[in-house]
Amino acid sequence: MLLNINKRHMSLIFLTIAILFLLAGLLVLLNHFSVFNRLGARPDTNRVRIPILMYHHFADEGAPGTTISAEAFEGQIKALHDSGYTAVSFDELYDFVCNGAALPEHSLIITIDDGYGSVYDTAYPILKKYDMKATVFIIGVSHGKTVYKDTSYPIIPRFDDAEALEMVKSGVISIQSHSYDMHQYEPYETGSYRVGVMQMEGESDDEYIKAFTEDYQQAAHQIQEISDNYPFVYSYPFGKYNELCENLLKDMGVKVTLTIVEGINTVVRDSPDCLYGLKRYNVPGDMTPEKLLDKISHQ
Numbered sequence: 001m002l003l004n005i006n007k008r009h010m011s012l013i014f015l016t017i018a019i020l021f022l023l024a025g026l027l028v029l030l031n032h033f034s035v036f037n038r039l040g041a042r043p044d045t046n047r048v049r050i051p052i053l054m055y056h057h058f059a060d061e062g063a064p065g066t067t068i069s070a071e072a073f074e075g076q077i078k079a080l081h082d083s084g085y086t087a088v089s090f091d092e093l094y095d096f097v098c099n100g101a102a103l104p105e106h107s108l109i110i111t112i113d114d115g116y117g118s119v120y121d122t123a124y125p126i127l128k129k130y131d132m133k134a135t136v137f138i139i140g141v142s143h144g145k146t147v148y149k150d151t152s153y154p155i156i157p158r159f160d161d162a163e164a165l166e167m168v169k170s171g172v173i174s175i176q177s178h179s180y181d182m183h184q185y186e187p188y189e190t191g192s193y194r195v196g197v198m199q200m201e202g203e204s205d206d207e208y209i210k211a212f213t214e215d216y217q218q219a220a221h222q223i224q225e226i227s228d229n230y231p232f233v234y235s236y237p238f239g240k241y242n243e244l245c246e247n248l249l250k251d252m253g254v255k256v257t258l259t260i261v262e263g264i265n266t267v268v269r270d271s272p273d274c275l276y277g278l279k280r281y282n283v284p285g286d287m288t289p290e291k292l293l294d295k296i297s298h299q
């Protein structure tokens with residue numbers, strides 16, 4: 001009798017141990033195949049997928065790839081807002097990567113290149129209405145102007161100091177750099193001119209380093225004066241860049257650089273290098289809200 005009870009107890013103990021081993025094995029397997037991650041129960045909060053949109057000019061008429069009407073822009077911003085997207089600033093992105101801060105679910109970033117007056121007149125009120133932030137990249141030499149540098153060639157007018165400050169103070173807009181004068185183009189330039197920030201033919205490395213460094217510093221000081229914020233994000237004119245200027249910008253305290261390569265970005269906590277050479281989606285004026293949502297959610 002005593003022997004029988006002991007035997008039964010022993011069997012129960014073995015059975016319990018076997019079940020525990022089986023459960024442990026199952027947990028290891030589930031974790032291995034990331035079942036929890038796929039179910040969303042334990043998302044990887046250290047990696048975030050972040051689409052960055054790129055706009056330029058807001059008007060009814062203009063170059064189709066870089067101009068969007070107020071109506072079409074509002075349609076896109078409303079659709080993003082209604083679909084649960086939050087447009088965050090680069091400060092928030094940087095704080096996620098480097099300072100342990102959280103980012104809202106479905107974050108994206110809206111960028112606007114060149115600093116046209118239509119940002120103030122058209123885009124800013126719409127962004128404010130839907131509580132979506134944006135970052136504007138100004139070309140220093142053209143800021144506040146209606147003509148190209150010291151010529152009489154008319155250009156699309158740029159917003160001025162007072163408008164810039166109002167937008168920045170609202171918290172909706174951040175102003176960052178698109179170079180001071182490394183955004184040159186024909187037909188305004190005569191003779192040989194620099195293509196974006198690229199080194200010119202016959203320019204020595206030392207000359208190039210000096211030119212690029214001085215250009216950035218001039219741009220950064222101007223932005224500090226206009227917006228009371230020292231910039232830390234750089235949008236490469238025409239998306240052209242090289243390793244040397246990336247390193248120079250890093251040395252000057254730039255934390256984020258932007259290209260015009262299309263695609264999604266994944267940023268990783270405690271990996272500050274992931275913030276260099278970020279990709280962007282250009283949003284043309286004829287892109288429907290549905291197509292935009294599809295583009296940023298499936299790639």
Ligand SMILES: [Zn+2]
Pocket residue numbers: 113114178183237238
């Ligand atoms: Zn540009």
